Amino acid sequence: MVERPTLTTPRLRLRPFCEADSRDVQCLAGEKEIAAGTLLIPHPYPDGLARAWIKSHQQSYERGEGVVWAVTLEPAGTLVGAIGLTIDSENGRAELGYWIGRPYWSRSYATEAGKAVIDYGFNVLGLNRIYARHLGRNPASGRVMQKLGMSLEGRLRQDVKKWGRFDDLELYAILRTEYDGTQDENA
Template sequence: MVAALSIDPIPVLETDRLRLRPLELADAPAVQRLAGHPAIADTTLNIPHPYPDGLAEQWIAGRAEVARGGSGVTWAIADRATAELYGAISLAITWQHVHAELGYWLGVPYWGRGYTTEAAAAVIAYAFSALGLNRVVARHLPRNPASGRVMQKNGMRYEGVQRQHIRKGDRFEDLVCYGVLREEWAAGHP
């Protein structure tokens, strides 16, 4: 059994254009506005629409606690120059298997600029190099190919489909699975 690593404080990760940093309570209004767009709820599993008052504050406080316990880590995706909040990205960690699932959402006005791909690259690097994980996975709905592209552009390999794995509203939907191993990532990052 591998002991959970407490992630406290959550480190800041910088990329060319982005600053990934811990979420703060002051982010709550922007989180509610951006995550509250129906297009975000439509292709994610745990974001409701309409997005109720108080949920963003509750979620932000909970994420800090989860990181302290070591079962996950969530970053705000913000502009490196202007500090504008764009979205969020996370790892849900299973220490027993030394792997994590990557998840993310980006505010609709910022789609299509490569931001999530850039953020995911930094988070995957952190997962392997700082946390020492062996594998990172991610899953998307078949009707969300943009998310699949983010996975592909980060060297994740298609691993198959979990048929009718989730229920959204009144229908079952498939999940498309991607994964990358530490050795594959390391080969591309000597």
């Protein structure tokens, strides 16, 4: 089995999910506010979904289709969220996705984890473009994308129907050239 990566930041450890995380994932991702901000997480969150989702990660990584990390707090190891990249290697791009459990919001955890994942995407995966999309009704996620140095590329008007209501999708991205520029500034 190919070992999946672990990333560390000043306050966080981003590690592969394991089966033992299933209960915490169901508990955190099962809160309505998490489903409300995301495109794919259902509410109510069904039994068995967390386990199946976690089980899918190894194969997805080995096929080069994606990487998912559990966002955990150092040093206690508390699971606070999830973050990942869905990779399109042919086009050298990936979509960034994330959620942070409701009790842990507004502590910059999404931003701190996102920075580490963007570093990984450009430096380890050699991507050319990392993009992310958020619902118009979810401006906090747009703020995270801005703090990650992504630029707003456009608004897909009424692109999705979420819980019976059409909503816009806001598209953000950062290119390798822009990322490299910020690294030069910080050097």
